[in-house]
Amino acid sequence: xxxxxxxLLFLDLLGTFAFALNGALTALRATRLDIVGVVTLGMITAVxxxxxxxxxxxxxxxxxxxxxxxxxxxxAGGLIAFLxxxxxxxxxxxxxxxxxxxxxxxxxxxxxxxxxxxxGPEQAIVVGAITAVxxxxxxxxxIGRIPSVLSSxxxxxxxxxxxxxxxxxxxxxADGAFTExxxxxxxxxxxxxxxxxxxxxxxxxxxxERDGGDAD
Amino acid sequence: xxxxxxxLLFLDLLGTFAFALNGALTALRATRLDIVGVVTLGMITAVxxxxxxxxxxxxxxxxxxxxxxxxxxxxAGGLIAFLxxxxxxxxxxxxxxxxxxxxxxxxxxxxxxxxxxxxGPEQAIVVGAITAVxxxxxxxxxIGRIPSVLSSxxxxxxxxxxxxxxxxxxxxxADGAFTExxxxxxxxxxxxxxxxxxxxxxxxxxxxERDGGDAD
Amino acid sequence: xxxxxxxLLFLDLLGTFAFALNGALTALRATRLDIVGVVTLGMITAVxxxxxxxxxxxxxxxxxxxxxxxxxxxxAGGLIAFLxxxxxxxxxxxxxxxxxxxxxxxxxxxxxxxxxxxxGPEQAIVVGAITAVxxxxxxxxxIGRIPSVLSSxxxxxxxxxxxxxxxxxxxxxADGAFTExxxxxxxxxxxxxxxxxxxxxxxxxxxxERDGGDAD
Numbered sequence: 250x251x252x253x254x255x256x257l258l259f260l261d262l263l264g265t266f267a268f269a270l271n272g273a274l275t276a277l278r279a280t281r282l283d284i285v286g287v288v289t290l291g292m293i294t295a296v297x298x299x300x301x302x303x304x305x306x307x308x309x310x311x312x313x314x315x316x317x318x319x320x321x322x323x324x325a326g327g328l329i330a331f332l333x334x335x336x337x338x339x340x341x342x343x344x345x346x347x348x349x350x351x352x353x354x355x356x357x358x359x360x361x362x363x364x365x366x367x368x369g370p371e372q373a374i375v376v377g378a379i380t381a382v383x384x385x386x387x388x389x390x391x392i393g394r395i396p397s398v399l400s401s402x403x404x405x406x407x408x409x410x411x412x413x414x415x416x417x418x419x420x421x422x423a424d425g426a427f428t429e430x431x432x433x434x435x436x437x438x439x440x441x442x443x444x445x446x447x448x449x450x451x452x453x454x455x456x457x458e459r460d461g462g463d464a465d
Numbered sequence: 466x467x468x469x470x471x472x473l474l475f476l477d478l479l480g481t482f483a484f485a486l487n488g489a490l491t492a493l494r495a496t497r498l499d500i501v502g503v504v505t506l507g508m509i510t511a512v513x514x515x516x517x518x519x520x521x522x523x524x525x526x527x528x529x530x531x532x533x534x535x536x537x538x539x540x541a542g543g544l545i546a547f548l549x550x551x552x553x554x555x556x557x558x559x560x561x562x563x564x565x566x567x568x569x570x571x572x573x574x575x576x577x578x579x580x581x582x583x584x585g586p587e588q589a590i591v592v593g594a595i596t597a598v599x600x601x602x603x604x605x606x607x608i609g610r611i612p613s614v615l616s617s618x619x620x621x622x623x624x625x626x627x628x629x630x631x632x633x634x635x636x637x638x639a640d641g642a643f644t645e646x647x648x649x650x651x652x653x654x655x656x657x658x659x660x661x662x663x664x665x666x667x668x669x670x671x672x673x674e675r676d677g678g679d680a681d
Numbered sequence: 682x683x684x685x686x687x688x689l690l691f692l693d694l695l696g697t698f699a700f701a702l703n704g705a706l707t708a709l710r711a712t713r714l715d716i717v718g719v720v721t722l723g724m725i726t727a728v729x730x731x732x733x734x735x736x737x738x739x740x741x742x743x744x745x746x747x748x749x750x751x752x753x754x755x756x757a758g759g760l761i762a763f764l765x766x767x768x769x770x771x772x773x774x775x776x777x778x779x780x781x782x783x784x785x786x787x788x789x790x791x792x793x794x795x796x797x798x799x800x801g802p803e804q805a806i807v808v809g810a811i812t813a814v815x816x817x818x819x820x821x822x823x824i825g826r827i828p829s830v831l832s833s834x835x836x837x838x839x840x841x842x843x844x845x846x847x848x849x850x851x852x853x854x855a856d857g858a859f860t861e862x863x864x865x866x867x868x869x870x871x872x873x874x875x876x877x878x879x880x881x882x883x884x885x886x887x888x889x890e891r892d893g894g895d896a897d
Contacts, residue, residue: 277669280611280616281616281668282615282616282668282669283615283616283617283665283666283667283668283669284666284667284668284669285614285615285620285621285622285666286614286615286616287669289614289615289621290615300521304520304736304741305732305741305742305743305746306742307741307742309520309521309523309525309741310521310522310523310584310588311521314521314588314591314592315584315588317585317587317588320587320591331669332670334669334670335669335670368742368747369749371749371752372742372746372747372749375746375752376746386823390606390822390823391602391606391611391612391615392611392615393609393610393611393825394825395712395823395824395825396823398717398718398721399714399715399717399718399721399722399823399824400712400713400714400715400718401715404717405717405721406717449715450715450716450717451715451716452713452714452715452716453709453714453715453716453719453763453766453767454764454766454767493885496827496832497832497884498831498832498884498885499831499832499833499881499882499883499884499885500882500883500884500885501830501831501836501837501838501882502830502831502832503885505830505831505837506831516737520736525736525737525739525741526737526738526739526800526804527737530737530804530807530808531800531804533801533803533804536803536807547885548886550885550886551885551886606822607818607822607827607828607831608827608831609825609826609827
């Protein structure tokens with residue numbers, strides 16, 4: 250129904266798997282869980298962003314719910330993390346790469362879906378970023394962590410750049426599938442550069458008394 | 466509109482009351498709250514799962530919101546817990562029984578609603594389980610606890626079994642009301658057996674360094 | 682489309698700005714955040730309640746998402762808080778006043794929207810209160826705090842009174858814009874009186890063993 254529909258679906262499912270695996274492993278490292286918890290948190294990481302996206306875009310029931318392939322793929326990622334978690338936990342780098350893949354793909358597919366449904370560029374950019382960071386945010390809340398996207402690293406910003414690139418390229422008439430892959434690569438590269446050089450988004454100016462973290 | 470509609474409504478309201486009472490008592494024991502907090506958390510426990518269900522099923526406005534009987538019943542449960550909490554807190558067993566009743570009824574009514582709206586078996590099973598565990602999950606997040614459904618006990622699994630039984634029996638042409646009660650009893654019994662013998666869902670294989678709980 | 686539509690929009694945007702500024706400042710004081718976190722939490726405080734409102738009222742896509750003015754205003758409030766946070770943090774009183782303004786306006790506009798869409802008085806009152814307290818509740822969950830609306834102060838109660846006044850006055854045929862401003866003033870005054878005299882909603886009767894807070 251939209252240009253590059255098959256590519257979009259494939260990218261979306263790939264991002265779903267990457268997020269499920271990464272989300273389940275993150276949850277495993279953070280707290281004590283059983284199989285229900287690990288698989289559920291993997292699935293929520295994977296489909297949470299897309300569910301919020303589809304609520305905001307009035308595209309209910311959510312694709313992540315109506316299309317069983319999303320949660321089959323998400324459940325598979327969660328189960329693999331559950332079974333192999335002990336071994337995978339040591340693989341920090343591939344986990345971060347997987348997460349960046351999911352971030353990039355979801356930012357692009359989220360923005361593309363919004364444009365395809367007739368929403369304006371500002372909505373498409375916002376919803377692309379929400380699709381990308383939403384699932385991990387819900388997961389962090391469920392395991393009692395303040396979502397890291399709010400406090401450090403370059404995470405939302407590459408997602409916003411990926412979504413913005415998608416929207417601008419689409420407005421300039423670029424080919425759907427090509428644009429999507431290019432914007433995803435841009436988001437992915439920025440995210441990986443941020444990780445490699447430990448870049449952070451700007452912190453509030455001069456708040457010296459808040460060094461202790463959870464002082465409150 | 467669906468077979469056994471009146472039975473479904475009655476079971477749904479009964480589950481709503483059970484969850485409101487149990488949810489408010491759980492919240493009361495976990496943290497310091499005022500009347501607004503106790504009643505709100507009781508109501509959220511009671512109607513939260515059904516609200517998520519109706520978002521996923523594109524059945525908005527949610528039945529739990531559009532039909533005042535749901536929140537009248539939920540508010541009554543919350544108020545009773547507020548007024549009698551001190552006495553009810555010692556009644557651990559009836560509270561657990563009430564909670565298992567709500568779990569069983571919501572798993573069945575959630576799955577039945579999904580089937581009635583034309584969704585497939587995999588959606589009906591997922592949404593039945595979400596209806597059953599969703600309200601308590603939101604409550605736990607609001608009172609700063611990692612939802613217990615993720616970490617221990619048999620909670621989501623009986624809900625999944627109850628929802629699956631509902632879907633299979635329905636597909637085999639079994640009578641609506643009879644099926645619903647039977648599947649709810651099955652879920653309830655499994656939940657109570659799990660409580661009685663302290664059964665847990667499988668934990669991740671061999672994660673020896675995570676014994677301390679919140680070490681993080 | 683509803684009487685007083687322009688006034689309603691203006692009040693809604695004013696409340697959005699007040700909540701974004703206040704929400705971002707509250708978040709800044711509670712935990713360590715970067716610019717993404719401060720602006721995001723300001724925006725979520727500002728548009729969260731309206732988003733839940735529009736899900737419950739089946740008015741998707743949410744006005745707070747479809748109309749760019751909402752998040753432009755919300756982003757502006759969040760950015761101001763980010764840039765001036767250090768200075769604004771000392772201004773406790775104006776921040777509380779702003780928050781009361783947002784509370785009053787959202788209770789009224791939420792209830793008015795529900796009535797305008799044909800919902801009954803009980804739905805309008807519930808949704809008015811949810812619109813008013815929803816954004817701050819999501820913000821508190823994201824920064825790891827138990828939402829203060831659940832535990833102390835007069836916060837949900839003035840919102841319920843403001844929403845109820847709106848609904849009753851509307852049912853008696855009062856003029857839209859006049860009613861809305863009057864009900865908002867009433868809610869605002871009750872909230873400010875509660876703050877000034879440190880009033881609290883009733884606590885559960887006699888729970889002596891729970892004095893320590895998070896004893897759990």
